[in-house]
Amino acid sequence: MSNVLSGLCISKSGIDLHCITSKDGSFESSGNEPLYVMVLASLSTSLAALFSAHPSELMVLTLPTQLNARERYLIEATVKAEGINTRLVFDHIDAYISGMTLTELTPDTRIFLFVEGTPTNFTARLLNIRHQGSQQIQHPIRTHTVSGNSFSSLVELIGQVIAWMQLQNYKLSRVVFLDIDRKTAHVALSHITIPCPIFHACGADLARYAAAYAFAHAEELREPDDPSPTSMGMTIAMPMAPSPISILTADGTPLQIVPGHDCLPIGQSILLTTARDNQSRVAVELVLGNHTAEICGVFSKVVLDGLKPMPKGQPRIWVTVMITAGQQGSKVEVLQEIKGAPPAARIEVQLPSPFVGLPTDKIQSYVRGDHLPHTVAVIRALPED
Structure with a gap:
């Protein structure tokens, strides 16, 4: 059996694969392969070639947060059809959080703003993140979306969210751009004052975080109880809506x-x-x-x-x-x-x-x-x- 674990990120900018040796935790990375995420024929061909060159025992997959249920299902089905042992499916926010250390989530650094782009819009998701034992618990605060993928749309989105947070007296701990071109983000931020550190996570970063999670939870992921892909996202035992x-x-x-x-x-x-x-x-x-x-x-x-x-x-x-x-x-x-x-x-x-x-x-x-x-x-x- 292979001792290699992997993290795979499929994003709008392409496919990124990071492999990690389960014995010593050393990394091996593949190059980014540009690919439009929903061209499934190309995805299948690319995955087959990628995992032929980089076979692994199991894989953690991370996908864009803004994929709808059908798109997510088609990608997961394509990955499964290639015989890839996917034991966990993250969205990009989950992947980023999984790569954070305990020291990054102090009581004063809990509110995070994640900004993600799609071909048609920009979305900002505001989360309160805290540790509960060994788990990171996400409490959603607000999701704000602006249609359009232009520079002005990004400036408008960030400006409105920051203004809303100031009105609510929220203390923002970190802004994270997920798979957004650094130059575009930098120019947008030059028009806005952000009162906290700013981070960028590209597909390669997210794949590395997913691989690190696979390494840290290898024994748990090897358990044969449920080999189907599952989501890291927290679910709650609430069969009924508590509020209109x-x-x-x-x-x-x-x-x-x-x-x-x-x-x-x-x-x-x-x-x-x-x-x-x-x-x-x-x-x-x-x-x-x-x-x-x-x-x-x-x-x-x-x-x-x-x-x-x-x-x-x-x-x-x-x-x-x-x-x-x-x-x-x-x-x-x-x-x-x-x-x-x-x-x-x-x-x-x-x-x-x-x-x-x-x-x-x-x-x-x-x-x-x-x-x-x-x-x-x-x-x-x-x-x-």
Whole structure:
């Protein structure tokens, strides 16, 4: 049996493989191979060649946080079809956290901002990370997404998140750019004051963290109990949603989209429209609670650009929310429906369940209210600069 363990990172910039010898922990790295992550035929060929040259006993795989369930399944199935012994599947945030040392998570360094790009948007995820025994526990605070992959979109995203944190008196410990070009990030940060250290993690870094995790947990990963890929993301024993989820409308009224006390996972869609004439963008803000319950702060904000200009009240904007109980599987989709044509604009964002890590006293303070009798509401419009 081979004594080589490996960490494999598949990202938008390519494939990175790091191998580690289970006897002495010495590293061996492959070069980055550029690859569009969803070209599965190319992925299969590349993986076959890569693991033929670098065979290993078992592997830890890390994938982009913003892959949807179908994309994740297809990649995992492709990896499995190549006969690669994948014992654990991380997302990029999990991989980064797994590479952190205990000394990096002191009581004063807990709130992390992870920024990740996709071909269509930038997403920032704010997490409170703490140690519990040998585990790192993630408590999601907020997910903020801006459509577009331009430099200005990145500047807008970071600026809005930092401003929101200052209003909430959060002390940010670290900003981490995941698989984002260093030059792009550096130029974006030159326009914003960041009050904490800044780190960059490319695909090679994430593969190395995954390999280090395989080395540190080799005996556990060798256990034959469950050879199928599993997620590092924390799950919670919560079969029912403890709180309603609402969308904030233009006048600040919460419009319930997901009722409380329904079984998870749960998915709902709602039709909305715009608040202004010729509105080119909308911001969808999701909160815990509803019009009869205590409202918690916005846990997800999705900004969609590129709407087809129309008089206010005419655009048909669908918002779909899927909520699960764990770190993966929840999502928000926003699109403008055009009759007889493809959507004028669309964005889909993956996010952790807002119920992960929710304090018990907060759960108990939410009550289920009657659903607002709206079929069409007005989305809160972004202020014009």
